[in-house]
Amino acid sequence: MTADENRDLEAEVRAYVGREVSAPKRGKDDVNLAMIRHWTEVTGDENPVYHDPEFAAKSSKGGIIAPPTMLQIWSMEGYSMCQEPELDVQRELHKVFDAHGYVGVLGTNTVTEFYRDLRPGDQVTAHTVIDNISERKTTGRGVGYFIETVTKFTDQSGADIGRQVFRVLKFKPNAETAEAKTSTAGAAAEKPALPTRIQAPRGHDNAWWWEAIDQGKLMIQRCKGCGSLRHPPRPMCGKCNSTAWDAIESSLDGEVYSFTELHYPKFPGYPYPLLCAVVQLREGTRLIANLAGCAPEQVFIGMKVKGKVERVDDKTMLPNFYPA
Ligand SMILES: [Zn+2]
Secondary structure: OOHHHHHHHHHHHHOOOOOEOOOOEEOOOOOOHHHHHHHHHHHOOOOHHHOOHHHHHHOOOOOOOOOHHHOOHHHOOHHHHHOOOOOOHHHHHHHHHHHOOOOEEEEEEEEEEEOOOOOOOOOOEEEEEEEEEOOOEEEOOEEEEEEEEEEEEEOOOOOEEEEEEEEEEEEOOHHHHHHHHHOOOOOOOOOOOOOOOOOOOOOOOOHHHHHHHHOOOOEEEEEOOOOOEEOOOOOOOOOOOOOOEEEEEOOOEEEEEEEEEEOOOOOOOOOOOEEEEEEEEOOOOEEEEEEOOOOHHHOOOOOEEEEEEEEEEOOEEEEEEEEO
């Protein structure tokens, strides 16, 4: 893309800043007990102030409230947005980016403020504006722009009840990025590295496992109390509750217990077709890993596989499983 084309795109998209995404959206349902119950069941939040009227009445809240994190839920479009969603200003803006090759979209972060508790019967209306579009940025996912929307939530009396900032990255996925890398026009300053896979979070309980992978070894955690094997790594044995453990190295022999082919969304840094399998290891534990060296139509449940811990990109070692 030339500098002129960038200027055209930027002039076009900057005209969207400050615009309302749509007319204010009143939630389809007012705050209600059934939706609160569904939400707390799904999230596993057992706080009785969300469902027990007697407890809630005696609590500092003085009655049942909705979980604050449901704020955005009340005014969401629901499943209709999966069909043919209305073309609002935000979707229109995304189409402008799409037309210039910035077809990738990645939610990056969201910040929400809550001003008061919501109670059954409250009505929530969302007012969303395109608040900001960043300068062009070079990121690990590709070259792109951060778009920030700000949603103000109001109640039945028009009072503010919360505010949410939502940030997405609209970017050019890897092929376009590679093009930008070799382009001489205006792209000299941006030489993004080829995208790598999303890195697995390494915490207190699983860092050792990933460090072994980095050394080319697939380990299986073993309980020192009862000898049972477990995966993924965790601090306590589910059979005998012992927290003492060591690990054995896997033979990498196994078979396909289940598998799927991932089609969408296509992430930069991943090879397609992308086959993900639950592999039953000879040792007895299972793990999720990619299948390699075979076409999707060749894979079947029960297929014998052999693993190989190998480098898949600049940053990542992973066990891949091949037909045995
Ligand atoms: Zn045990």
